Amino acid sequence: MKRLFMLLLPVWGLSAATRPDVLLSFRASEDFELTADPAAAAWKKIKGVFAGRGPQGEPVAGHRTEIRSRWTAKNLYFLFICPYEQLFLKANPSTTSETNFLWKWDAAEVFVGADFEHIRHYREFQVSPQGEWVDLDIDLDHSDPARRWLWNSGFQVKARIVRDAKIWYGEMKIPIASIDSRPPGPGNEMRINLYRIQGPPPERKFIAWRPTGSASYHVPEAFGKLRFVE
Numbered sequence: 001m002k003r004l005f006m007l008l009l010p011v012w013g014l015s016a017a018t019r020p021d022v023l024l025s026f027r028a029s030e031d032f033e034l035t036a037d038p039a040a041a042a043w044k045k046i047k048g049v050f051a052g053r054g055p056q057g058e059p060v061a062g063h064r065t066e067i068r069s070r071w072t073a074k075n076l077y078f079l080f081i082c083p084y085e086q087l088f089l090k091a092n093p094s095t096t097s098e099t100n101f102l103w104k105w106d107a108a109e110v111f112v113g114a115d116f117e118h119i120r121h122y123r124e125f126q127v128s129p130q131g132e133w134v135d136l137d138i139d140l141d142h143s144d145p146a147r148r149w150l151w152n153s154g155f156q157v158k159a160r161i162v163r164d165a166k167i168w169y170g171e172m173k174i175p176i177a178s179i180d181s182r183p184p185g186p187g188n189e190m191r192i193n194l195y196r197i198q199g200p201p202p203e204r205k206f207i208a209w210r211p212t213g214s215a216s217y218h219v220p221e222a223f224g225k226l227r228f229v230e
Contacts, residue, residue, distance in 0.1 A: 021210065021224035023049045023192060025069035025076065034158035036079070036169040043068055043079055051194050051209035060207050065108070067194050067209065071176070071184055071228050080108040080127070080170040080196070087161070087168075088200040093130040100149045102126045102134040108170045109195040111138070111217065112226065114180035119191060119220040123179055127157040127170040135178075140218060153178035184228060192226040193217070 024047070032042040048068035054060050066081040090105045103109070106129050113122025120140035127133050137151035155174040162168070176184050194209035195217050212219035 023067065023069055023194070023209075023224065023226050024229050025071045025226055027186065027228065027230050028070045028072050028077070031072050031075055031173075032077075034156060034171045034173055036158040036160045036171040038066075038068070038079060038081055038169065042070065042077075046070060046079075048079070049194070049209060051196065051207050053208060053211050054206055055208065055212055055215060057211040057213075060205050063196065063198060063205050063207050065194075065196055065207055069226065073184060074176060076112075076172075076174045076176050076179070076184075078110055078125075078172045078174075078194075080194075082108060082129075082168045082170065082196060082198070084166055084168060084198050085205075086199045086203075087129060088198070088204075089130055090128070090132065093128070093132050095131040095133075098134050098149070098152075099128070099132040100134060102128055102132055103197055105132075106168075106198050107132075107196070109197070109217070110172065110174075110192065111195070111220075111223065112179055112190050112192045113220070113223075114182070114190045116191065119223070122191065122220060122223075123153065125153070125155055125172055125174060127159055127172055129159050129161050129168040129170065131157055131159040133157045138218065140220070186228055186230050188228040190226040191220065191223040193223045 046068045052064035068079045070077040107126045110125045124136040135153045136148045158171045196207040198205040210222050210224045212222040
C-alpha cells in the first residue's frame with residue numbers, strides 16, 4: 001500500500017498542476033524585486049496557467065496570456081505575459097497614484113477572495129502596460145462605488161512593453177493580509193479569476209482564464225482556485 005501511495009504522488013501532483021480550474025502559487029523563500037521579466041530568477045522555472053478565451057469560452061486568437069504566481073510569508077505575486085495586436089493606452093499615465101476606471105484602457109486583472117461562504121465579496125487588482133494600477137474592494141451585495149476604489153491594499157506593480165515582439169508584461173505584489181486573515185501556508189486556497197482587456201474600441205479583446213458566460217467579469221460563480229504550494 002505504501003508503495004502504491006508513493007507511485008500515486010507524482011500523478012496527483014501532475015493532475016493538480018494541470019487542472020483547468022486551479023492556479024498553483026509556488027512558495028518563494030523571501031520577497032523579491034519586481035522586474036516584469038519572466039526570465040528573472042524568481043520566475044523562470046515557474047509554471048502558470050493560460051487565459052485565451054472570451055466571455056462565452058470562444059478562442060481569442062493572438063492573445064493567449066500566461067499567468068504565473070508565487071507567495072511568501074507576507075506577499076502574493078502574479079506575473080502576466082500578454083501578447084497583443086494593438087495597444088490602447090491612457091494619455092498622461094500616472095504610476096504614483098491610483099488610476100480609477102483603469103479598465104477603460106489595456107489592463108491585466110486579478111479578482112481574488114478568501115471567503116468561500118460569501119463569494120460575492122472579493123478584491124480586484126489591475127495593472128496596465130504603462131505601470132498604472134488600481135485596487136478595489138468588491139462586494140456585489142453592497143454597492144458603494146466610492147468605497148470600492150478608495151480602499152487601499154498597499155500593493156505594488158511593475159510593467160514593461162516590448163513593442164518589437166508585441167508583448168507586454170505586468171507584475172503584481174499584493175500583501176496577503178489585504179485578502180486573507182489566515183497566516184499563509186501550503187495548502188491554503190483562495191477563489192480567483194484572471195482577465196485581460198486589450199486593444200482599442202470597437203475591436204476590444206476581452207480575455208478570461210475562467211470564462212464567465214456573461215459580458216461582465218464580476219461573476220464569482222465562475223472563479224477557479226488559487227492554491228499555495230511549496
